[in-house]
Amino acid sequence: MLNYTNLIPLIPLIPLASFVILILFGSRMKEKAAYVSIGAALAAFALSVPGIMMTLKHQSVHMEWIWLYLGDRPIKMGFMIDSLTAMMLFVVTFIGSLIHIYSVGYMHGDKRFSRYFAYLSLFFFSMLLIVLGDNLIMVFIGWEMVGLCSYLLISFWFERMSAARAGMKAFLANRVGDVGFLLAILSFFWMFGTVNFEQMAEKIHQYQGTMLVIPAVLLFCGAVGKSAQFPLHVWLPDAMEGPTPVSALIHAATMVAAGVYMVARSFFVFHGNIEAMQVVSYIGCFTAFMAATIALTQTDIKKVLAYSTLSQLGYMVMALGVGGYIAGPFHLMTHAFFKALLFLGAGSVIHGTGTQDIRQMGGLMKKMPITAWTFLAAFVAIAGLPPFAGFWSKDEILLSTFNSPVPGHLFLFAVGLFTEALTAFYMARVFFLTFLGDARDKEIHAHESPLVMTVPLAILAFFALFIGLPGSPMAGHWFQHWLQQSFPYMHAHEIHLNFGVMGASIFLALSGIGLAYLMYIKGTISPDKVAQSIRPLYIYSLNKWYWDEIYGMFLIKPFLWSTNALYAFDVWIVDGVVNGAAMVARGLGFLQFIFDKYIVDGIVNLFGWVTQKSSRIVRLVQTGIIQNYILLLVVGLALIVWFKILENMHAVL
Amino acid sequence: MTELFNTALTPWEWTQLISFYGIAALMIVAALMVVTLRNIFHSALGLAAVALGAAAIYLMLDAEFLAFVQILVYVGAVVTLIAFMVMLTQRASHGKLVRQSNDQKTISFIVVLSLFALLIWKIPTTVWNTTVSTGNLADAKTLGTAFLKEYIMPFEVISIVLLVALIGAIVLARREPK
């Protein structure tokens, strides 16, 4: 009998097969290559449906196999489908399939068409590894591979220098987070002797309190990198250099949500760990607020959406941090739908008009009706208008924050509410400027995109509007109860409606939209005058809080400075000797002056000198001559032999 | 050494002993040639001699199949390839002025010597888990069966490795089309 459990590995393996086929033979298939990739994505979707159905019946599927032996201890690998996985599977395979189809239209005529689909398939494979893996190592493997795919796809048009650089930036920023993740895995393995999620959750009570804080924060570092939270958020806006469907799939709906998924999956580490939760919630909250303020002033449609993604991810992370282990994943799902839709809509607009600047658009409602209406659907969803998707999940987050045990939760709640108003405002601004009013640039002749692009838009629009309903009070919070299965270690608690929170959230969303309406449609408030009156803030937001400049100043510049400092030091020595001689001759009058110079310059130069000298010494290790390295290797070998001999001698004695 | 052979030796055993130490001495000399000679081509000849000596050692150890494979692969293929390499890169490696060893000669010597000392100190005093052969020794048939039964997987893998190495070598060495 064909057992479903044994079919689970096929879910990731089919996209992998598609990748292999496309990378080997893709160039010969021309645009037919897309069929292979779409077929694989749809097959993965079809195969995950029975698993999702099983979780609906409150069952979970688990399969594992022995990967290797460490000593006598078997290390197991496995796939698992429970409700959290099922939700992610649905999001990844369903949205992913639609984006595959959409890409056929968007990438039509590109010279690396088949390569693009090969990368998409590889991404699919890696993302499914993260989602299905039942242990941290498997998640980590998928994690690194989605990073690679992200790099490949961001710099897909690598002829553009900015695209190549953005890819590198994403890769480097992710590496920083990944180091934390790897350290977290190692420390969990050391503490629990396993990295399997279920087994770790069982053993977690042995380690309550402060012992868990550092591993938990390290684990969160991984999420900070992948989900682009402050301070590693700088890569995500630049990642918009990639093709727009990629931005939709990887940098909005799925990969960046992997960090949120991972934290939710290992929520037992954070649960009751107030210090770690504080870190998580404050970083999430700060990211949400910071990104929303930046999104207010951006004029590139994709940049607005990118900062909006950052902001929404911050929301999810904050939800997890305040203990909303259901609210975070819930918002992840609704966000995946409406943000994918927003990006695809933006892609359709870019495809139709050939520009990304919203100042040049306007009045597209008439020329691109399907795109406009679907974009409107996504807009009402993200702005948090009831009864559409974003409202329910955001409400859940705000409610969790309001009732949170984390110190300072009311402050987080207030910032969250304010961010919601900002979100409504900037999304309304984008929608009004793009689709309503008159066409501002007469040069642009917009046309509606082909069916292969608009049909996925329509399907996504339906979900963006209504995917939140299963989590609404009308459905008796069915979604929350379903997701609760994945958190057996948590006490399910009744959800009490709080109409105050709900009302405040609706009021702020409406006032955000209203303000945008007054500014961009009615024109009663001039946007320019507003910008003038709060000019410093406006400039600050327009320049993205100067993060890139700050990193450049504090990380990259010192590197260059240290070189100059050495030069300055040399000059100072020579000068110092000469001046010293002169000083003796001229008397003590100048002593004060020289002394000042010595202190001021000397300290500055000393830093540079120390950096330079120490880096010279460290640099000697890297000779680049392979035989030096081998020699060191042999020294190591000899030492190991020596220690082994000593050990045996002690054993004999 | 005499205490190792406290029983009287038969002429056949004497032959074995003498040929082992003779071959061993030749191999060591040849190996020294490989690493010290200025002329890289002579080094290659030294390597051939070491390979032949190893084949003789295998014969002594009742591994006839391996001895022939050794001659075929090393003397037939590896040394030939290396000779090719020497000829193709002659201009870079020849000439009296070209230094043949790098700057870490002394330290390498010390390190290798200490590794050597550690191991040679331990080898004679270690008790090895040896058995006296009673039944049939492993022959080519045993090996063949093992390759197609217990070791079928590694065997296939090594075949693929060889194939990949072959293709890789061709790709690397091919002149880039202009």
Added chain:
Amino acid sequence: MIVPLAHFLILSLIIFCIGLYGALTRRNAVGILMSVELMLNAANINLVAFSRFVSPQSGTGQIFAVFVMALAAASVAVGLAIVICIYRNHRTIAADKIDLMKW
């Protein structure tokens, strides 16, 4: 076999150390490759000797030795290609001149 196992091991050790020294000090890339071959041969002698003395009937050590030979052949083939490639591009095969990966 009248010669004790330890003597085979010592022979193998001597050849291995000579090969190691060569691999560490030879400037010529081909010379390094040859030294590596010496080391592999030494390892093979070890394997065959253990096979003969420890489990003479199964021949496992000999099987390993065959694998090592296959790898040695592969490494020489690829090594040849790399040396030729480097020689073509840099006009040198001195290992201490080839430091392209250095900072």
